[in-house]
Structures are given as structure tokens and as C-alpha cells.
Amino acid sequence: MSGGWGQCDNLGDLNYDENINILDIVIIANIVLEGNYNEIADIDTSGTLDILDIVALINLILGDRLLTWPIDCIPGIDCEIGHADIDEDGLSFNCDSPGYTGHQGTDIGITWEQMDSGVDVFAAEDGIVLWVFDGKYDRCPDPHPDCNSPTSELGPGESDGYTICTELGPYCGAGDCCCFWCFAGGNIVIIEHFNTGNIFATRYDHFKKNSILVNQFDFVTKGQKIGEVGSSGNSTGPHLHFEVWGSGYYELAEPWAGPCGPNFDNYLWECYPPWNE
């Protein structure tokens, strides 16, 4: 990782005098929250410094903003972003064009040369690995069978072409029986998270063949390398498809916040990723 990534910078407005007071902390909170004063309205800035105020602010700052950037590249410098369109209105969160209408995650694209030399994918948050699928051909598009759409409808535990389905299990909602899910991402990791408010799980697609370093039910920590970017599955070039599930299995959430939604208020990143588009 390079150059100021994830440092929650811009602390230059702070008054570095000897005395810490609540206002200083509020300023820090505002910087981290990017000026969302509404969220800190409940903090009493007139009193003496109270540990509960600090705890409240830390919780507020960390609250749902828990995802670290899941790939070793910086948008606009050495990778490009194709945004999601979870509400299927044809617009990404920032009212721009999404990767495509109805796109369910954030695509982070690299070159074939970068893929060949290896670009790391990281767990965006602590969690437990729910599913791993690996071994599919990773230079799609290509006539290879692993790059084709399935030839028939798939059932639990089945795989054909670029699609893989989970077994039937307690995978409905936040854990009710009985559902299975099918994914078109070729080589895939899905991580369930705990105590993270609005983030149930994160999904990572299109890994390079046999690059995945984790196994099902492994515990992983935020920032841990889980594999390398590839172009397996339904993919037109090497990229990471990064998908967030909010309230349960396949309940899609948008980690970016903006005026065209569906997340209008609070982005889910721990620190706002660099933005050089």
C-alpha cells in the first residue's frame, strides 16, 4: 500500500496545544466523519472531558465504517473502479454510470500485466470464511468451459461453467434454513463478519486460479491477504468484484454513500478510500 492510503488524514485543522478538550475530539470526529455534524449532536461539548464521551465518539466513528480497502491498488492510479447499482436505477451512488445497470458490487480493475505479477486481495474486516471456491480457469473471457454461462439451472452444491452453488443450508435471511446461493464469479471467497452493525458479510470474486490462501471456516483478520486478483468466472478482464451484504445472506449493501443511493448517508469504509477519478 502506498501514499496516504487509509490514514484518515487532514488533521491539520487541529489545535495542538497542551490541553485536550471535548471540542478537539469533536473536531477529530468531524474530520473522520467528513463533516457530518448531525451525528455528533448528542455530544456535550461544554463539560469536562469524560471517558464516556470518548467512548461514544469512538463508537460513532468506528460504528459501521469498518471496511478496509480490499485490494493493493489505488483507484485512479493503478486501478479503475466500476461502481455498483444495487437499487437498479441505472446510477451509481454518486449519480455517475455504474459498471452496468444492476451491478451488485464494486469492481476494481487492473491490467493483465498487473494480474500476472500479482495484486493482493485483503479481507476487508475480521471474520470467518463462509465459502471458498477455487480451481477455475482465470483468464476469462476465453473459450475455456469455465468462462461459459451454465448450460442448465443449477441446484445446491452444483457447478457448471463460471457458476458455483453452495450446499443447501441455514443460509436464508440472517441464518434461517434452507437456502442455497449460486455465484458467477469463478474463484470466490465470502467472509462473514460479527459485531459490525450493518455489515453481515463481504464477497470477493474472480481470483487468480489457486491463489486463494484461506479455507472454509478459517478466522481472518482485517487486512489479511486472502488471494490475488484474477479474471475467473463471468469476467471481461482482471478485477476484484467486491460485494457487501448488509442484513443477511445476499442482502446487498452499498459501502459508498452519495446522493443517488441506495446508501445516502454513511459510507461503510473505515477511512474514505483515495479518490482520484
Ligand SMILES: [Zn+2]
Ligand atoms: Zn462486479
